[in-house]
Amino acid sequence: MTAPSTATSALPVAGFPPAAVTAAGEPAVSCRNVTVRFVTDRRTVTALENVSFSVEKGGFLSLLGPSGCGKSTLLRVVADLVSPTHGQVNVLGMTPQDARLKRSLGFVFQDAALLPWRTALQNVELPLEVGGAKKLPSGAPTPRELMKLVGLEGWEGSFPHELSGGMRQRVSIARALLGGPRILLMDEPFGALDEITRDRLNEELRRIWQETGTTIMFVTHSVYEALFLGEQVLVLAANPGRVTELVDVDLPRDRTLKIRETAPFVSIAAELRELLGRGV
Numbered sequence: 001m002t003a004p005s006t007a008t009s010a011l012p013v014a015g016f017p018p019a020a021v022t023a024a025g026e027p028a029v030s031c032r033n034v035t036v037r038f039v040t041d042r043r044t045v046t047a048l049e050n051v052s053f054s055v056e057k058g059g060f061l062s063l064l065g066p067s068g069c070g071k072s073t074l075l076r077v078v079a080d081l082v083s084p085t086h087g088q089v090n091v092l093g094m095t096p097q098d099a100r101l102k103r104s105l106g107f108v109f110q111d112a113a114l115l116p117w118r119t120a121l122q123n124v125e126l127p128l129e130v131g132g133a134k135k136l137p138s139g140a141p142t143p144r145e146l147m148k149l150v151g152l153e154g155w156e157g158s159f160p161h162e163l164s165g166g167m168r169q170r171v172s173i174a175r176a177l178l179g180g181p182r183i184l185l186m187d188e189p190f191g192a193l194d195e196i197t198r199d200r201l202n203e204e205l206r207r208i209w210q211e212t213g214t215t216i217m218f219v220t221h222s223v224y225e226a227l228f229l230g231e232q233v234l235v236l237a238a239n240p241g242r243v244t245e246l247v248d249v250d251l252p253r254d255r256t257l258k259i260r261e262t263a264p265f266v267s268i269a270a271e272l273r274e275l276l277g278r279g280v
C-alpha cells in the first residue's frame, strides 16, 4: 500500500513561520566543547569529545558518521535526554531542559513507535493527552492539518497495521510536528525503509522543511541522504566521537532527486565520502 502523492510547493503552514521569515543567521542550536562520557560497570565510553557546532534558525543539518560516533547521543543531548559531562548546549537561547519544557522540540526515531490500538489520527493526537498540554498553542496546525502536510489526508482512520512502513513514519513525523515545535530532531527515521520509499520521503521531508520553516537535525549513515537533505552536513568520527568537519552544501534550495545526478552533487558526495573515511 502506498501513500497518496502530494504536490510539491513551498507555501507556509499555519502555526509555523515561513522559512523566509525565520531569523537566518541566529543559532537555533549551538554546542560548545560538548563531551559525553558514559560510565558503566564494565567500561567508560567517551561518546562525544569536545564537539562544537551550531545550526541556524530554519536550517537543516545532517549528522553523518560511522556507527558509534555519537550521532544519537548528540541528538539526545539537544533533546535533554542525556546531560553532557562537559560543555555548553544552547537551544533557542535556552537550556535543553527549558526548551523541552516549552515544547520547542519534536523527536522522530527510526521506529515509528505508534500505538497499534489507536488510529493514525489518534496517534498524532497522542502528545496532547500524555504531555500535559491539553490544548494546542493558538495558530498551531491541527492533527488533521498535519496529516495533510505529511501526505496522509484520507488515512486518518486507519490503524498502524493497515499502513506501510513509510506511511507509519509519516504519521510519526506528523506527531512530532504537533504543537509547531521550532526544532525537529530525527534519528535515522528512514533507515529501515526500502530505497524507493526512502527516496520519496527524502523529497517530502525537504518540502515539509520548506513549508514549516522548522529547524531540522537529521541523523543518517548515508552520504546521499545527508547531502540531498542538508543545507549543512556535520561529519563525525568515532572513538571518541568528534567533529571531522562541518560542510556547507552549496546546492539549490529547491531539490528533486534528479539533483543526485548533477556534477556539484557528485563532487560534494565524494568530498563527504573522503571525510567519512578519515574518521573510521
Ligand SMILES: Nc1ncnc2c1ncn2[C@@H]1O[C@H](COP(=O)(O)OP(=O)(O)OP(=O)(O)O)[C@@H](O)[C@H]1O
Pocket: 038, 039, 040, 045, 046, 047, 065, 066, 067, 068, 069, 070, 071, 072, 073, 074, 241
Ligand atoms: N546509555 C548509554 N550507556 C553507555 N554507553 C552508551 C549509552 N548510549 C550510547 N553509548 C555508547 O556511546 C557511543 C555512541 O553511541 P551512539 O548511539 O550515540 O552512536 P551512533 O553514532 O548513533 O551509532 P549508530 O550509528 O550505530 O546508531 C557508543 O559506543 C555507545 O555504546
